[in-house]
Amino acid sequence: MSTGFGARLRSAREALGLSQQQLADKCGVGQGTISKIERGDQDKSVHTPDLADALGVTARWLATGRGPRLVTDLAASAVGSVVAFATLGDDANVRQAPNLRGRVPVISSVQAGHLTDVVDNFAPGDADEWIETGVPINRHTFALIVEGDSMEPVFTAGMRVVVEPDISANIGDYVIAGNGEQATLKKLVSDGGELYLQPLNPRYAIKPLGQARIIGVVREAHIKFR
Helix, strand or coil, rough: CCCCHHHHHHHHHHCCCHHHHHHHHCCCCCCCHHHHHHCCCCCCCCCCHHHHHHHCHHHHHHCCCCCCCHHHHHHHHHHHHHHHHHHCCCCCCHHHHHHHHHHHEEEEEEHHHCHHHHHCCCCCCCCCCEEEEHHHHHHHCCCEEECCCCCCCCCCCCCCEEECCCCCCCCCEEEEEEECCCCCEEEEEECCCCEEEEECCCCCCCCCCCCEEEEEEEEEEEEECC
């Protein structure tokens, strides 16, 4: 029996007694799209979150077959985590994190320069590493690994940053800027009406944005220990 994306979609749909057209109407996609997925003509879709919401399953399970299938199972798991967390006692210096919203691919800085051409964060297997994020994710949301020390002390080497290319950058935002070949993480600042990329480490010089383009805005940062 097939266990691919299409098979999971069909299983979840039939479990609710929905026709393809009813599911299409419920989540705002074409019936033909659902038919193609279930036939196995496509193994990924930018509509995965909408389909998952309509079916009451998690987007991760629908896209990859991993993790809890039902949203209710995910909620129960979160409750269990809170109960276990409560045993830390009054001396704990951490608190329960908010519910995660999904997974994004960790890509290289070279890929980041062409991200709208290569990234679809609902396509399983397109990245060697995926991370969970608590911010809203869109079609091109991705993550990068920080290299070097130019953004210390806020961003340290090895930290994963979640980047959103589908929002406009404001002055003061941490941004990813690229020249088509490589990308860099800097703070976007303005002086005399001109835009500059500012490192946080004073050992590095501030540089004009110039011909580089803003690839995306940093929304979240993670540090990985192992």
